[in-house]
Amino acid sequence: MPAEENVSNSFLLDQINSEVVSLLTPVIIYLSVLMFFGLIGNMLVLFYYGRQTKRSRHAIFICTLAFIDLASCALSIPANFLDIRFYYTYTNIPLCKVLCFVNYLTTTGSAFTIFAIAVDRFRRICRPLKQQWGLKQCKLLCGSSFLLALIYSWPVLIFYTSVEEDLKASNGKIVKGHDCRNITARNYKTYYKVFNFLYLITFIICYGVIVVVYSRVGKSLYRHKRNLQNFRMSSKKRCMKRTALDKTQTPRYDNSDVKNDATCEGKAQTNDMKETEDGLNTVSFKYTLIMLVIAAVYLISLLPFFIIVILNAFLKMKDSAQGGALVAYKIGERSQYLPCAANAIIYGFLNAQFRKYYRSELLLCNRCKVSNDNLLSSSDTTVTTKL
Template sequence: MENMSAATMDAELLRLNDAKAELMTPVVAFLSVLMSCGVLGNVMVCCFYGSRARRSSHGTFISTVAMYDLIICGLSIPMEIVDLRLFYTFTNVAACKAGRFINHFGAIGSVHVLLVIAVDRYRRICKPVKKQLSLKQAKIACACSLLVSVFFSWPSILFYTPVAVDVKNDFGLNITGHDCTTTRDTSFNMYISVFNYVYMTCFISYTFVLCVMYTLVGRVIVKHNKTRKSLIKKQESSTSKLTSLETSLSNGDQNISSSIPGKYRKIDADRLKNTQTRPRTRTISTTTDRRKSTLSETQEIKNLNFSVIMLTITGLFVLSFLPFLVLSIWRAVNGEYEPDVLSDAKLVAFQFGLRSYFLNSALNPFVYGVLNSKFRSFVYRCFCGCSSKIDNLHAPSTSDAS
């Protein structure tokens, strides 16, 4: 009888688990799309910016962020999908601990690099005359992000484990399932509270610093754009006036020239020829100055464009983490098992919100594609180049000349 009862409970547990897994299909589909787009996109980012990491701090920063995003999309999201499919039957201790560690590692490393980038952007845009972050210092800062991530993530290995939970059912059976969450061991309660408090405090502090720095950077960018537009308008106005003046003078010279006798006109032509053969020192100097000014302006535009990209990435990071932060606070305050207190629709929404931070890692490559024309061209060449090669392989051959 006991064996029959145990077999019945196991069968009922599997049935309830399958029902919950089917309920979570929208969340699994959402995560699958993010995983596919994120892995492909971040591989492209690593290939494009990784080759530039040796030459500029910009490439170093972006390739490091892409590395963390690739870890999240390639390892964390698949673990989350498994967690949702095994809603009541997650019993693998190693997989539970590894999945939660990778989640924390990727998120902490990414936000640390974003903070360093914000400091770099602030110094380059708001204090351009001061000493800037060198390529070597940028690489050291990115390497330090690995150590910071490990330091803040290792407690998750201790705190997360498959925990026994009571599963409600229609038969009133005492069914026990397992969920990958923080341990229920009371001896860990104080440490888990400190762990969560430190994470919340760090996230709020980092978000505040990022918002303040990029607000200052944004003000300078807006001011620069206004000044640039006004200068372009003035330059266009001056060019228009100069063109009309040259046209007027040219017409006047033709009228005067037609009224001058032929022999005097010949003398003026000889003088003009001699004038044209003189050294053009002033012209060369002016051209050099213009070239230097153009190079300086090009570098400034690159700095501003990179700042806009990183401002967008940071904004996306903050917005994607907000639902997760709010729901994590609610979960800590509530303290009950969510399936017991939430309806099916609310539980699905809750699972969506708990994984909202994956949006940041998956959508970052699309931000680069929209705001960086060179990266967009690189992706286009990769895909269209491959497709054209395949078409050429399958195309019928005609002649060597063709």
């Protein structure tokens, strides 16, 4: 009789788990799309900025962020697949601890790296006359971001485990399930609350600083672009007046008009290349714009995550959500993975050299493929003719 009861409980538990997994299929599809684009995109970003561009502060920060995003797609998202697949049958305690630790580590490391990039952009754009960070300082900053993420994330190895839960089956029977979540023991509750409070306060401070810093940076970029446009318009008008004056003073035709036009264009290009009055050149402007968009996407994607964390702390949404509400809760809980795929798309969309490089590589591959096909077909024709 006990054996039959255990078999029955196991069957009912698998039935409950299968129903939840089927319900969370949209979450699996959402994560699969992010993982697909994130893996391919971040590998392309790492190869381009790590091998095809010169070593610079821009490349160091971008490669660091792309590496963390790649780790999220390769480790954290598959960990979420396991969490969904074994929603109520997660009995592997070491795997639960390690995967939750990796999840926290990548999310926190990404946040601190974006914070460091924001400070670097503020110093470069809004404080251009001060001494800027060099390559060594940028590497130390990226290493410090990872170390800080490690310090913030190690308590997860203690607080998360496989927790036993009472589940109600369709026939009304209560069965025992296991969920990978924070530990529920009373002697750990105070420490877990302190951990969550420090985590939340740190993210709110970083969130606020990034918003303020990029607001200042965006304002400086807008002012710089407007001043540059006004300068180009005034330079063009001065050149046109000078050319018209030279034409009225020169009765016969010579090639001076062409020389004047070339001189005006040359001066305009020289002034555009300098652009040192605001401490900003074209490369720095494009890189700052890319980082501004990446920070905006990151901040927007974190909003659902923070809202769910706060609501869950007071309303216990995870225990009460069912049906479509549970699906929305799980997608919002994983909104921090959106930048892992979006960042690579942003690099490609805003960096013309990035697109040009991979477009040329694709064309080269296609040409090699066509030439090989032609070579094979010609060799086949030769063999047939000899036969």
